[in-house]
Amino acid sequence: MLRPARIALLGLPAIVLGSLLTACNGSGSSTSTSAASFSPATCQGGTLYVLDQSKEPTGYDPAELYTSGGGAIPRLFFRTLTTRQSVPGTAGTKVVPDLATDTGEPSADATVWTYHLKPGLKFADGSAITSADIKYGVERSFSSQLAGGPPYLRDWLVGGADYQGPYGADPDLPSITTPDADTIVFHLRKSEGDFPYLAAETQFAPVPKAKDTGKNYNTDPVSSGPYTIASFTKGQSLDLVRNKYWSRSTDSQRLACPDKIDISLGLSPAVINQRLSASIGNDADAITTDTTLDPATLAKIAGNPALKKRTASGTFAQTTYLAFNLTKKPFDNQLVREAFSYAVDRTAVVNAEGGSQLARPATTFNPTSLTAAYHPYDYFPAGATGDPAKAKQLLAQAGYPHGLTVSLAYDNATNAADATALQQAYAKAGITLQLNGIDDSDFETQVGSTTTQPALTLTSWGADWPSGAPFLTPIFDGREIVKGGGNFNLAQYNDPAVNAQIDKINKITDYATAQQQWGDLDAQLGKLALTVPLYTGVDQVLYGSHVKNTYVDQWRGWYDIASVSVK
Template identity: 75%
Template sequence: MLRPARIHLFTAAVAVLTGSLAACGSGTTGSSASGSADAFSAATCQGGTLHVLNASKATSGYDPAVLYTSGGGAIPRLLFRTLTTRQSVAGAEGTKVVPDLATDTGRPSQNATVWTYHLKPGLRYADGSAITSADIKYGIERSFSSQLAGGPPYLRDWLIGGADYQGPYGSNPDLASIATPDAATVVFHLRKSEGDFPYLAAETQFAPVPKAKDTGKEYNAAPVSSGPYTIASFTKGKELDLVRNPDWSRSTDQQRLACPDRIDISLGLSAAVINQRLSASIGDDADAITTDTALDAPTLAKVSASPALKKRVVSGQFPDTHYLAFNVKKAPFDNQQVREALAYAVDRTAVVNAEGGSQLAVPSTTFTPASLAAAHQDYDWFPAGPTGNPDQAKRLLAQAGHPNGITVPLAYDNSDPAAATALQQAFAKAGITLELTPLDSSAFSSTVNNPTTEPALSLNSWGADWPSGGPFLTPIFDGREIVSGGGNFNLAQYNDPQINAEIDRINQITDYATAQRQWAALDARIGKLALNVPLYAEASSVLHGSHVKNTYLDQWRGWYDIASVSVK
């Protein structure tokens, strides 16, 4: 997921705040899993009301078609169950995908182009009606409608016929590549091999939607719940109140403890207010968490100086990468020596300090970050050291025909000028003059992600939608992912048939650990081309109230596992 500027929210990247990921099997070859929420026993649940203090205004509501499960925060998992889900347990085991509505994580064909799921018996919505395979199919189909745009783009690319499908409304036909041979079986036919399909099946687009209850664009305010809670009231931008779904049962859901009787979510609060209230932990705020706001550098310093507050802080690293993106179609970055020169000139210490220091940023020399450990391989093909190697950068520029240096514009989101300024100062030592070109946040993506308007050099970031190298590397380096009209993330506009073929080969692998080793090797291989310059990965710290229990942060998306949190 592309993010042009640093933000202190857990809403747009896969954050891991309890440490690094570790390689592990995913069970994606059809093995059944009973789940591991038992690590926080249901006996620890004591009812009560959990309060959530969030910066997000949730103005688009809670339609599963338009949400990113990773980007939409922790709340959708309380309302919607999906074919699969992440394993609800702290630590490396939390990177695993496990069954949710389905009996297993999916049974693939030999080349992973057909995936079959069977639903568990006894599944019901909050209105008491049965959940069927037709509801899964319909829920996915409606996500293709232009009026419900905003969710992950993978299904449009992966499903046969998905590229041209317009959704189920009006006289449109159904999507034939999703078959429902009976009420408990759903079969997906893909146009290419996708070993990561069980991870995608955890996104909210795979939540069931009963066709008879679909209200189109209005569904976002009162969706039919398949999860442990249902919406009691919702005021966009202000408040969301959840109560128990009486037809949800732990007997079919081992991944959500659903401890509180109610969950009251305050929306649209400022980060300063959220962290002040959590620090004070008075009244209802003692029973509060946040699912989208981290501590900034000044607040973190104050909290770190208080032993009592420090006990209520969890810290760690986002598996995302902030990087300089070269458009290799434009001079001077059509010359690899020039690209390498900038890589050598980078002062990562200055960039990290500009972003708030080592508690908020960790230097990176690889595109796949160290926190995505299963898909990570250490490399540093253009060693700049902690503070840059301007002499080597000058030598490369001279060899490339620029003995007097170069002048190039750097486009960046104006909400985060710190890194751009640090880079400008570092590059000046190597004879590289950066002309800073700030773009308004609203215009950044429309400019940078359109190949016709993309600048030669820009400052960007990317976070994977699930813990795998596939969604980290494919959108950035697969030439077939280049989108001409906008929404393009292959900013190098790089199209190598050999790299494309290697991506296809790895996508046929359904064993998680094996696939991740291959993704790591591919990252190292591509890194030699200097198509971008990795700078840093985000680190963060987050507070919780003094009466909250089970406050581990999951290893998949990096917010509190609100489905397991309880209050004292």
């Protein structure tokens, strides 16, 4: 998804841009684990404090959340059919059963997926969790009243495009069946080998129909996880206490160590980092789920070994890049696109982000943190600071011997420094970038509409789960072009052969095989210079001195709040 820089990991909109974080064991990123001893057998007790910027104005309705494979805080009170494996590094990209007994039983062509529920599952009110509750939870996510979650099911499920949710004249979605209380079956209109990863989104959290309060459900949802909401004040606080009906015997992926979790919302980044640095009183038992360190604070930490030990680092599976609109001149000419690829100064852009501690240059669209789908390539080697001479040569061949002038669109709230760095770098190649900073509130609308989309855009794309499918399909599948708005295929690239290749890979249910082919496809598309990859963000975050078990996973790129301890 397109995302803004340095934002919360609670509930994300579908079109925004920037830089988050992910663990990258094996791909250059470091992870951090608190030095204090930790044992999952004795970690229960105490209160964990969370200091966040987010005001979470929409609350916590599972249908409205966009949590990228389990999210941060929602994972504490919502369980789903599957979830990510709660371990550090690359192994954290693996999808594992949660409410279900396995990650799903696919049909031969991966168009039908069957799940069976574990025995003994209960809501926080003591009632049994059934397949009907999961079906109802998924159906609610189709309602226009509860918009905000991932859009995949509307496209994937048979009849999903026309279904309006359970509150209308036709409340049932026939492509989801529940043969018995422990079985749920999904019928897809096309092959989707990544369905187990989608089943980790909060859309798949069970919702008891009798307790559904529609738009008001977001303030007090019925918990299926280890904690339940004791109180919630929008924009200010969220307090969680234990769900006495949750048991580790049915949930191997959440340790649920603290007895209580007190979350403060709407704090400033400076206040959060100052409090975590000082680590006094309750702040010694505190973490943040959405605030990274700025360059100045990082410089101070570098000279303070004690603070350095309390810093976790990672890189989210996201690429910031230049997007060409191939329907507009001069980017209908591949020679021009190649000239832009050669002229780019990635060092300047990395420095604009705060230096190598906060960003790493990228020459591939699939980032290194998509390990299995990452194939290294650099077809237009610009070196560290660009090759303006090669760019000028290509521009002359393309009919622009005296250079050219183009407008660069970007989100003024998040990418202004990057845009300025690019403007200065491209000037060396005779390319004049006219900076078009767009207000954050308008950026989504302008860039996502094929009628108003600029010729050149600075933006980012992040994977909803660790696979090449959600990374490449929305950007390069011609059938994903949305004319009315909400378009992610900014190149408006439509090659029937590539579309067919995407369909072929989607039929593969073996993860390693599929990722190898997604990597092959990325390398194939890279030769066309459809984008100029710039960097992947590296984020660093502090935690309190009493917090333990702060490993970083490689799915979301943050330490796992469901596993940290303060005891």
